[in-house]
Amino acid sequence: MSEPVVCVTGASGFIASWIVKLLLQYGYTVKATVRDPxxxxxxxxxxxxxxxxxxxxxxxxxxxxxxxxxxxxxxxxxxxxxxxxxxxxxxxxxxxxxxxxxxxxxxxxxxxxxxxxxxxxxxxxxxxxxxxxxxxxxHDETIPWMDVRDVANTHILAFENSSTCGRYCITGKPMHSSELVQILRELYPTLNLPKKCADENQLKISCQFSLERVKSLGINFIPLELSLKDTVESLKENSFL
Incomplete structure (x- = not known):
């Protein structure tokens, strides 16, 4: 039986490159298009x-x-x-x-x-x-936080599930960047982390997001602490820290 073939556009992008990586791990043949960086x-x-x-x-x-x-x-x-x-x-x-x-x-x-x-x-x-x-x-805008592995995996789960239709919010709870810094400080007390965030006065979104539909795909989000830890270890491994 031949391997299933899929096409991923913008494969050089951060999210798309992870989708390609996971598709290859799952046995797909990937045809990719890339965008200029x-x-x-x-x-x-x-x-x-x-x-x-x-x-x-x-x-x-x-x-x-x-x-x-x-x-x-x-x-x-x-x-x-x-x-x-x-x-x-x-x-x-x-x-x-x-x-x-x-x-x-x-x-x-x-x-x-x-x-x-x-x-x-x-x-x-x-x-x-x-x-x-x-x-x-x-346009020096803030960036939302999301583990790219969760995003990529959700794309593939949506593709593989024939009953998938409509919109899926791939998000957890709202957090301010200061909360992320606090978690990092606890995980890595020796890191030279800022004591004050540039957007400290920015209001945190107070609403909650429903995970019912996205959880129906079978996705289990990577815990935030593990996501941050893996990010720091990756930065260390690549000599950015």
């Missing part, structure tokens, strides 16, 4: 004498950059975003450059100065880069 954004319109600077240069530069960033933010497998700016977004500060000036990464062209002198391309590159930095700061 990085994106390079280099394009921007370049006109030095536009008839309508806002339409021809500024909007395409700023909105184009934000469109790429928003799309990438929706794809968890993308780990790095490389954006090409320009020296023109650096040196047009409105102040004369002196021989002893050292231009570094902290310099930004002045949008008001560029607009006043009708340096439209310089303005478009400056605003596009500033928009990218603002986007990065605003």
């Amino acid at each position: 990085s994106v390079f954004h280099t394009t921007s319109p370049c006109y030095y004498d536009p008839k309508d600077p806002q339409v021809e240069l500024i909007d395409p530069a700023v909105k184009g950059t934000l469109n790429v960033l928003r799309s990438c933010a929706k794809v968890p497998s993308i780990k790095r975003m490389i954006i090409t700016s320009s020296l023109r977004a650096v040196v047009f500060t409105g102040k004369p450059l002196a021989d002893n000036d050292i231009v570094d990464e902290t310099w930004f062209s002045d949008p008001d100065f560029c607009e006043k002198l009708k340096l439209w391309y310089m303005l478009s590159k400056t605003l596009a880069e500033k928009a990218a930095w603002n986007f990065a700061e605003e």
Whole structure:
């Protein structure tokens, strides 16, 4: 009897790679597609004498950059975003450059100065880069905690159960990150753990989640303490700790 064949899309992603690993352990033949882990954004319109600077240069530069960033933010497998700016977004500060000036990464062209002198391309590159930095700061989001082995196993159980239909919430109880740190501190008292969480004032979700449907698949969630312990041991094994 030939081995069953399945296809896993985005197989280079964290969850998908575990699904592939478990499928292979269970005797499946896996055909995989992968997504690129990085994106390079280099394009921007370049006109030095536009008839309508806002339409021809500024909007395409700023909105184009934000469109790429928003799309990438929706794809968890993308780990790095490389954006090409320009020296023109650096040196047009409105102040004369002196021989002893050292231009570094902290310099930004002045949008008001560029607009006043009708340096439209310089303005478009400056605003596009500033928009990218603002986007990065605003999207430094919190990450939900879940043992990837549970997630991967639930996918396979849902596939193997012919009666599976509808939605399944793969989650346990809500926890604040400070509670996780406390558990880690008890498990590994010698680790240099933060005494205060950056999101300490964030409200913890007070509701509970029903596990009735997901438990019907036969999944038994890995205990949180074991999940955290395995994570730390994996980090140690790979020399991250």
